[in-house]
Amino acid sequence: xxxxxxxxxxxxxxxxxxxxxxxxxxxxxxxxxxxxxxxxxxxxxxxxxxxxxxxxxxxxxxxxxxxxxxxxxxxxxxxxxxxxxxxxxxxxxxxxxxxxxxxxxxxxxxxxxxxxxxxxxxxxxxxxxxxxxxxxxxxxxxxxxxxxxxxxxxxxxxxxxxxxxxxxxxxxxxxxxxxxxxxxxxxxxxxxxxxxxxxxxxxxxxxxxxxxxxxxxxxxxxxxxxxxxxxxxxxxxxxxxxxxxxxxxxxxxxxxxxxxxxxxxxxxxxxxxxxxxxxxxxxxxxxxxxxxxxxxxxxxxxxxxxxxxxxxxxxxxxxxxxxxxxxxxxxxxxxxxxxxxxxxxxxxxxxxxxxxxxxxxxxxxxxxxxxxxxxxxxxxxxxxx
Amino acid sequence: xxxxxxxxxxxxxxxxxxxxxxxxxxxxxxxxxxxxxxxxxxxxxxxxxxxxxxxxxxxxxxxxxxxxxxxxxxxxxxxxxxxxxxxxxxxxxxxxxxxxxxxxxxxxxxxxxxxxxxxxxxxxxxxxxxxxxxxxxxxxxxxxxxxxxxxxxxxxxxxxxxxxxxxxxxxxxxxxxxxxxxxxxxxxxxxxxxxxxxxxxxxxxxxxxxxxxxxxxxxxxxxxxxxxxxxxxxxxxxxxxxxxxxxxxxxxxxxxxxxxx
Numbered sequence: 001x002x003x004x005x006x007x008x009x010x011x012x013x014x015x016x017x018x019x020x021x022x023x024x025x026x027x028x029x030x031x032x033x034x035x036x037x038x039x040x041x042x043x044x045x046x047x048x049x050x051x052x053x054x055x056x057x058x059x060x061x062x063x064x065x066x067x068x069x070x071x072x073x074x075x076x077x078x079x080x081x082x083x084x085x086x087x088x089x090x091x092x093x094x095x096x097x098x099x100x101x102x103x104x105x106x107x108x109x110x111x112x113x114x115x116x117x118x119x120x121x122x123x124x125x126x127x128x129x130x131x132x133x134x135x136x137x138x139x140x141x142x143x144x145x146x147x148x149x150x151x152x153x154x155x156x157x158x159x160x161x162x163x164x165x166x167x168x169x170x171x172x173x174x175x176x177x178x179x180x181x182x183x184x185x186x187x188x189x190x191x192x193x194x195x196x197x198x199x200x201x202x203x204x205x206x207x208x209x210x211x212x213x214x215x216x217x218x219x220x221x222x223x224x225x226x227x228x229x230x231x232x233x234x235x236x237x238x239x240x241x242x243x244x245x246x247x248x249x250x251x252x253x254x255x256x257x258x259x260x261x262x263x264x265x266x267x268x269x270x271x272x273x274x275x276x277x278x279x280x281x282x283x284x285x286x287x288x289x290x291x292x293x294x295x296x297x298x299x300x301x302x303x304x305x306x307x308x309x310x311x312x313x314x315x316x317x318x319x320x321x322x323x324x325x326x327x328x329x330x331x332x333x334x335x336x337x338x339x340x341x342x343x344x345x346x347x348x349x350x351x352x353x354x355x356x357x358x359x360x361x362x363x364x365x366x367x368x369x370x371x372x373x374x375x376x377x378x379x380x381x382x383x384x385x
Numbered sequence: 386x387x388x389x390x391x392x393x394x395x396x397x398x399x400x401x402x403x404x405x406x407x408x409x410x411x412x413x414x415x416x417x418x419x420x421x422x423x424x425x426x427x428x429x430x431x432x433x434x435x436x437x438x439x440x441x442x443x444x445x446x447x448x449x450x451x452x453x454x455x456x457x458x459x460x461x462x463x464x465x466x467x468x469x470x471x472x473x474x475x476x477x478x479x480x481x482x483x484x485x486x487x488x489x490x491x492x493x494x495x496x497x498x499x500x501x502x503x504x505x506x507x508x509x510x511x512x513x514x515x516x517x518x519x520x521x522x523x524x525x526x527x528x529x530x531x532x533x534x535x536x537x538x539x540x541x542x543x544x545x546x547x548x549x550x551x552x553x554x555x556x557x558x559x560x561x562x563x564x565x566x567x568x569x570x571x572x573x574x575x576x577x578x579x580x581x582x583x584x585x586x587x588x589x590x591x592x593x594x595x596x597x598x599x600x601x602x603x604x605x606x607x608x609x610x611x612x613x614x615x616x617x618x619x620x621x622x623x624x625x626x627x628x629x630x631x632x633x634x635x636x637x638x639x640x641x642x643x644x645x646x
Contacts, residue, residue: 011578018572049575062575 046116077251093120159209422502476603
């Protein structure tokens, strides 16, 4: 299917595909098995300017936008979404600075992100604040021209690997979530340490850690936007990043479908390749159709966002919701087509199935996505649109 | 340090087809790539360039579409690229190719190091590098798998041999042909690719070079290809069945018929 991509977009897609196939594919099973962060691959991606894709040109990036990032994440995820998410989480962590940072903050941090010298991480989730972000307890108290952070963030992708953390904390706990603010915290700041390293079902090449702040002092200039704007910064950041999860999901599904198609052609049972059986053919046909529908949705929403659209919550949530459900369904069926072999770690589809599950959960569960979509629908109705 | 890397654009597939009339490769419809061995030469050149803050020029002799191979070299980090292209160069054997490249390198003038891949995957001769060094009158080391030391005066390299490796010193300028053990070629960068798209590729024809016109192309090629052909596919074998004694008798009979024994 031709999506009429520009020359630059095709270039990004091709290069991401080459990195995935030449550098990631040979080691993906090992990275998964050992739960090892792909440092060398990340460095190689940095040299190829992949981290510049989503950074504006004036800060050393390529000035690409949502669709450009989507294409890169999709191609990387087709081979290994554990590596892909380590890349995409840097985009997520940098969005608060790109969208709401001051000129000074952008000048200070974004060139390091663009060159790949610094990875980023976004820290909102806490032990008691998952779907209900208003449950956050981390505080940032102003004292002598500095903010003092206290609290624990949980399940932070790129935790310990990133140098730049965008953290949501309460500056005015009495106001609840309306008293939240966003901050930049650099790795190595006294009082900022990493806690538990999570052992996960999938995306095991990625690092997921606890961030622990105990009397961590950061300069007042590290506040993003204004006090009290933290929740808005977080929500707009997630609106911006959700198509990336959609892309991750399409990539995983595409990879799984290709494996299933190839296997069905090789595997002989009852004297013929199993691809000659209609039961298998129909599963393959459904996979391909679902993936193409998901891709069409993700790409069109990405283009809609790139056109400068302001109200994107609903559409952005739809990409993540639909594509992740497709990824789950497709990977389950890919394992089914490979049968017993599919269940073994010798083939990559069981990993893809494990990897797919998280896309229905993180950056807002699919139940929360439905809330976002419905809320927006009701708002639009009220406004008479 | 000034580095020149000589590359060749080759058909991507291992399934090379030959025109039975002209006994030359059919290139139409076959995707072209930089000869894989030359990718190691490019990478090594880039590493030396980056360490010595030097310049690297990539040259190739080939048809106009070899422009793509040069742009890819620029996307990897080459500073300049020269396409040596003229109908009068076509049909060149290794000698005429080396002669033409030598003329172009003489025109470039200053250089410290020339790098080539060990051989091309289409012709497989491994001759152009050594011939080129001979024509330029500079030392050569073939099958280089490691550069141990390099400065403006001399270079020490390890040559891969069947029973180990040779360590040799040679004064500069010199020419090296490299093997795949020398490095892992990098991937292009997005900024490099954008630069490559806009880059000006210099094209030199026979008129731009100072060579003897009769030494170019088919006319200048002492090698005459009598015939190139694709070997017939191997016929399928016969599987003998039955008692061992019968099968052995049948096997011996067959081997005698085919005059193998």
